[in-house]
Amino acid sequence: MRDKPVRTFWPWLLIGAVLLYAGLLLIAPIAAVIGGAFEDGIEPVLQAIAAPDALVALRLTFVLAISASVINAVLGIIVAWVLVRHRFPGKWFFNALVDLPFVVSPVIVGYVMIVLFGRTGWLQNFPIQLAFSLPGMLVVTVFVSLPFVIREVMPVLASLTQEQEEAAYTLGASFRTTFFRIVFPAIRHGIIYGVVLTLARALGEFGAVAVIGGGVQGVTETATIYIYRSLHDRNDVGAYSMAITLGLVSVGILVVMNWLRRDSHEKGTQHVHPTE
Amino acid sequence: MSILLNNVSKNYGTQNIVRDFSLEIESGELFVLLGPSGSGKSTLLRMIAGLTPLDTGEIYLNERDVTALPPQKRGIGFVFQNYSLFQHMTAAQNIAFGLEIQKVPKPERDARVNELLGLIGMADLGNRMPSQLSGGQQQRVAVARALAQRPEVLLLDEPFGALDVKIRAQLRQNLREIQQQLNVTAILVTHDQDEAFELADRIGVIDGGKLLEVGSPYQLYRKPQHRFTATFLGSVNLLAAQRNGTTIHLGDKQLPAPPQTDHLAGKSVEMMLRPESVEIALAPDNLNGYFLGSGVVESIAFAGALERATIRLPDWEQPVQALLNPDKARELNIRPGDRVYVGVRDFHLLPLN
Numbered sequence: 001m002r003d004k005p006v007r008t009f010w011p012w013l014l015i016g017a018v019l020l021y022a023g024l025l026l027i028a029p030i031a032a033v034i035g036g037a038f039e040d041g042i043e044p045v046l047q048a049i050a051a052p053d054a055l056v057a058l059r060l061t062f063v064l065a066i067s068a069s070v071i072n073a074v075l076g077i078i079v080a081w082v083l084v085r086h087r088f089p090g091k092w093f094f095n096a097l098v099d100l101p102f103v104v105s106p107v108i109v110g111y112v113m114i115v116l117f118g119r120t121g122w123l124q125n126f127p128i129q130l131a132f133s134l135p136g137m138l139v140v141t142v143f144v145s146l147p148f149v150i151r152e153v154m155p156v157l158a159s160l161t162q163e164q165e166e167a168a169y170t171l172g173a174s175f176r177t178t179f180f181r182i183v184f185p186a187i188r189h190g191i192i193y194g195v196v197l198t199l200a201r202a203l204g205e206f207g208a209v210a211v212i213g214g215g216v217q218g219v220t221e222t223a224t225i226y227i228y229r230s231l232h233d234r235n236d237v238g239a240y241s242m243a244i245t246l247g248l249v250s251v252g253i254l255v256v257m258n259w260l261r262r263d264s265h266e267k268g269t270q271h272v273h274p275t276e
Numbered sequence: 277m278s279i280l281l282n283n284v285s286k287n288y289g290t291q292n293i294v295r296d297f298s299l300e301i302e303s304g305e306l307f308v309l310l311g312p313s314g315s316g317k318s319t320l321l322r323m324i325a326g327l328t329p330l331d332t333g334e335i336y337l338n339e340r341d342v343t344a345l346p347p348q349k350r351g352i353g354f355v356f357q358n359y360s361l362f363q364h365m366t367a368a369q370n371i372a373f374g375l376e377i378q379k380v381p382k383p384e385r386d387a388r389v390n391e392l393l394g395l396i397g398m399a400d401l402g403n404r405m406p407s408q409l410s411g412g413q414q415q416r417v418a419v420a421r422a423l424a425q426r427p428e429v430l431l432l433d434e435p436f437g438a439l440d441v442k443i444r445a446q447l448r449q450n451l452r453e454i455q456q457q458l459n460v461t462a463i464l465v466t467h468d469q470d471e472a473f474e475l476a477d478r479i480g481v482i483d484g485g486k487l488l489e490v491g492s493p494y495q496l497y498r499k500p501q502h503r504f505t506a507t508f509l510g511s512v513n514l515l516a517a518q519r520n521g522t523t524i525h526l527g528d529k530q531l532p533a534p535p536q537t538d539h540l541a542g543k544s545v546e547m548m549l550r551p552e553s554v555e556i557a558l559a560p561d562n563l564n565g566y567f568l569g570s571g572v573v574e575s576i577a578f579a580g581a582l583e584r585a586t587i588r589l590p591d592w593e594q595p596v597q598a599l600l601n602p603d604k605a606r607e608l609n610i611r612p613g614d615r616v617y618v619g620v621r622d623f624h625l626l627p628l629n
Contacts, residue, residue, distance in 0.1 A: 161360065163358060164363075166327050166356070166360070167356060167360045167362075167418075167421075168362075168373070169326075169346070169348055170325055170348075171421070171424075172374055172425065173348065173373070177377065
């Protein structure tokens with residue numbers, strides 16, 4: 001029988017400290033943003049969001065984030081598959097390289113792109129214009145959010161016994177059929193989780209897109225760059241309104257993520273993998 | 277014949293997993309490939325299925341050379357040890373998977389699935405997910421799934437290895453019935469000699485990647501050609517002896533040579549005595565078989581239906597094991613330390629190598 005935990009003063013102090021810390025760091029900013037935005041009621045907020053520049057910025061952010069998520073979902077699954085299922089020389093190096101976007105500052109990523117593809121860059125004759133353009137912004141967004149799908153899918157793929165695929169082969173299924181009907185359903189929670197993280201990361205990206213895109217108002221200005229410019233221009237309502245819009249989307253993503261995590265955990269416990 | 281293997285070999289690096297393996301299996305036969313773990317038996321089965329490529333040799337299924345064909349085109353059904361059911365599909369969907377791949381129309385498919393669910397005794401469990409089924413039920417679904425497309429050959433890789441003893445016995449019975457009913461040629465890989473005896477039409481004994489010998493369960497148990505077979509299939513007493521002409525010289529005793537051992541004439545041999553063929557008596561006159569000598573009882577152990585006596589004879593290195601039925605044991609009423617007379621009803625000879 002387990003003893004009932006004895007609650008002394010110390011655990012309560014610890015809980016209190018944690019709540020205070022989280023409150024100050026996480027909740028206070030959210031409260032400040034909401035409070036600031038609605039200082040003069042909801043009208044100015046709606047007006048600020050409906051401003052043409054704001055709408056362009058929001059649309060650009062979503063286009064970039066969704067495109068980057070789709071690209072990273074497809075390529076991420078392929079990379080994860082290769083890293084889990086195949087052996088090749090230098091695999092360890094490639095595997096380590098995948099985490100590069102986690103450790104390199106996005107500003108540096110944007111800068112490197114300018115150096116490579118800018119007017120005096122090494123690859124200035126590249127057929128697609130990347131510097132100060134939408135394709136360039138997409139490339140850096142893909143880069144900064146690259147590891148998520150790969151890192152989420154790899155462990156689920158590794159835990160999947162290859163026997164299920166082999167069983168499908170002996171039943172006449174091609175590789176393609178086997179992947180879409182057997183492997184994909186088994187790793188789909190990892191994929192969705194990775195895509196959600198990718199989306200969240202891409203929505204919030206600032207440094208890399210600001211550097212490569214140049215932040216031209218109404219053209220290459222994303223939602224985060226819009227907030228930054230609004231603060232500069234003392235357009236507080238604009239900044240707050242955009243911040244709250246992005247914030248709401250992020251909270252939505254967080255909710256979806258937690259729901260998925262719980263769902264996959266429940267599913268996960270059902271799996272029976274008896275050993276020999 | 278249904279399955280033909282010609283000089284099949286497989287190496288991993290410098291390690292020979294399967295060595296120059298040749299075998300013929302008749303249509304409708306249930307062939308058991310029996311060997312210890314690491315003997316290459318599973319690799320061989322995977323090569324027949326096309327899941328592992330072979331280095332050299334040929335594989336024919338019903339006179340068709342399948343050596344270079346992928347698993348999809350071999351017309352085989354495969355059952356894995358760990359069931360390997362598709363976890364996100366119901367039992368019925370698992371069974372239907374191969375039929376869907378073949379684009380069998382839905383009504384026909386459903387009929388086949390129901391027929392198979394009935395065959396494995398799970399008619400009303402088709403809607404269950406694999407996680408809602410017991411291990412034994414999952415393995416039955418795996419068998420049904422492998423049989424759905426009416427394969428020419430059914431391959432089973434230690435199919436009952438992950439199950440407990442009681443369920444294993446039930447499933448063996450079930451599998452044997454299904455195999456005979458459908459008259460499908462089957463190879464079952466196992467390290468369990470009881471399983472091999474119960475299921476096999478013929479057994480092939482494999483060790484170190486080599487096929488040592490093939491025969492009926494009776495033949496391999498009673499008249500094996502290899503020491504490995506003799507020791508792997510049940511327990512055995514082995515005594516060094518010499519065969520001269522038609523006489524076996526065992527120490528100072530002389531016994532007539534058993535039939536079918538003429539090829540060992542003039543050679544050093546080992547006498548193979550199964551413990552159930554060994555006789556024990558309190559007086560030499562009470563022995564019915566050949567008299568081997570007298571010795572001292574070392575131990576008596578309860579072994580379920582029988583009792584196992586271990587007797588030390590002065591001239592022999594190893595003590596002799598004997599299995600006694602309970603009536604006989606009660607009648608003799610021997611204890612460790614008692615002196616007894618040992619005889620043998622029948623025995624076999626193995627070449628000494």
